Amino acid sequence: MQSEIVIVGGGAGGLELACKLGRRLGPSKVALVDSRLYHIWKPSLHEVAAGTLDIHQEGLSYQMLGHDNGFTFILGAMTGLDSAGKRITVGPVSGGGEEVLPERHIGYGALVLAVGSTSNYFGVPGAREHTISLNATEDAERFRLKLLRLLASADEHLEEGRKSGLDVVIIGGGATGVELAAELREASGVYAVYGFSHLQARRDVHITLLEGAPRILAPLPERVSNAALRLLKKRAIQVVTDCRVTSIEKDKIHDGKGNTYPADLCVWAAGIRAPEFLGTLGLPTNRGGQVEVDGHLRVKGVPDVYALGDCAACVDGNGKPVPPRAQAAHQQADYLRTTFVRRAQGKAAQEAPYRYRDYGSLVSLGHTTTVGSLMGALRGASWFVEGFVARMMYLSLHLLHHQAVLGSVRTAVLAVARFLIRRTTPLVKLH
Structure with missing residues (x-):
């Protein structure tokens, strides 16, 4: 098979680029390769883990999106790259113990790597074996099912008069860790009203957030960090900063100060790195495994190969490293769309390099509260936002992503449909 533009990775940036x-250009020109059949917006995985979002209602089929947006979808994981022959290898796909699709070779005119990121365990003993990282939908579902089992067990023990509780520890006080902690507190209270009648969320579900830096949400303005800390403590969530985790066992975590934290369920949200397979492709990578690209998002020294999003080590036209954020992937997808449209039209490549524009950050603390900062047009200017307005802005980010891949009308219909479905289904997923 041959395609003029092959995009590997159906995350926010890769999918938006494929759709646009x-x-x-049409399906004969554009192909998207991904190892999964459906797409979910990664910033919502903490809601899937807490059970407040049903992945089977939220996921968007790549085959449907390909049909509606004019690209070809190829199921499978990229396993190899022949940059001289300009083709990639897509591994076989199995199901039910049988091979469904064989190994394939896909030729390309231009290749875009948009494979996102995975957890960085920093060599901490036991981290990989005894924690769950929210890298993909299956991780979030595994966490949710384990949480449900532990809640049922704790409720049964309480009914029998035995002292019981559930200890959840989240390692990493970035956006993922903070959002998950708040969502879990909200969800644990909801679970209690759906049959776990002996369970009192604040008394019996203990949530601890461990952060190595002096404050949570360290990359964001201090006012945002302080507001998030206040709201977490108000929800009876223990926050420990300046905490360097040294080892993790099946039921406890140890830090560098000699403290031990009991844990029935532990989440690792302390850092990210690029997927390890990128280091096997013969491409230039940095210490974090990211592919090194120039200001035009071209992989250094490899013709017709590009990279965007978390897997790309990019220094933009302003001379600053581009942070691994969804808004960066969205902007880079728009930049490469222009690059490839000009290429298809026989025009010269863009002269101006990609420039990252920071529009601020928003952090969700449950279904009613959001905090964040918005960046203004003036250099260095930012505005603190909190409450209902911030919440509406946070929700609009998800809708804007849907608009990019579904269009305005279908996004509006989907939003209304989900609003109505939530009125006829449990507030949390119970199975």
Whole structure:
């Protein structure tokens, strides 16, 4: 098989690029490769883990999106790259113990790597074996099912008069860790009203957030960090900063100060790195495994190969490293869309390099509260936002992503449908 533009990775940036190019150039020109059949917006995985979002209602089929947006979807994981022959290898796909699709070779005119990121365990003993990281939908579902089992067990023990509780420890006080802690506190109270009648969320579900830096949400303005800390403590969530985790066992965590934290369920949200397979492709990578690209998002020294999003080590036209954020992947997808449309039209490549624009950050603390900062047009200017307005802005980010891949009308219909479904289903997923 041959395609003019092959995009590997159907995350926020890769999928948006495939949809926008497919609508412009058509399925014979654009192909998207991903190892999964459906897409979910990664910033919502903490809601899937807490059970407040049903992945089977939220996921968008790549095959449907390909049909509607004019790109070809190829199921499978990229396993190899022949940059001289300009083709990639896509591994076989199995199901039910049988091979469904064989190994394939896909030729390309231009290749875009948009494979996102995975957890960085920093060599901490036991971290990989005894924690769950929210890298993908299956991780979030595994966490949710384990949480449900532990809640049922704790409720049964309480009914029998035995002292019982559930200890959840989240390692990492970035956006993922903070959002998960708040969502879990909210969800644990909801679970209690759906049959766990002996369970009192604040008394019996103990949530601890461990952060190595002096404050949570360290990359964000201090006012945002302080507001998030206040709201977490108000929800009876223990926050420990300046905490360097040294080892993790099945039921406890140890830090560098000699403290031990009991843990029935532990989440690792302390850092990210690029997927390890990128280091096997013969491409230039940095210490974090990211592929090194120039200001035009071209992989250094490898013709016709590009990278965007978390897997790309990019220094933009302003001379600053681009942070691994969804808004960066969205902007880079728009930049490459222009690059490839000009290429298809026989025009010269863009002269101006990609420039990252920071529009601020928003952090969700449950279904009613959001905090964050918005960046203004003036250099260095920012505005603190909190409450209902911030919450509406946070929700709009998800809708804007859907608009990019579904269009305005279908996004509006989907939003209304989900609003109505939530009125006829449990507030948390109970199975």
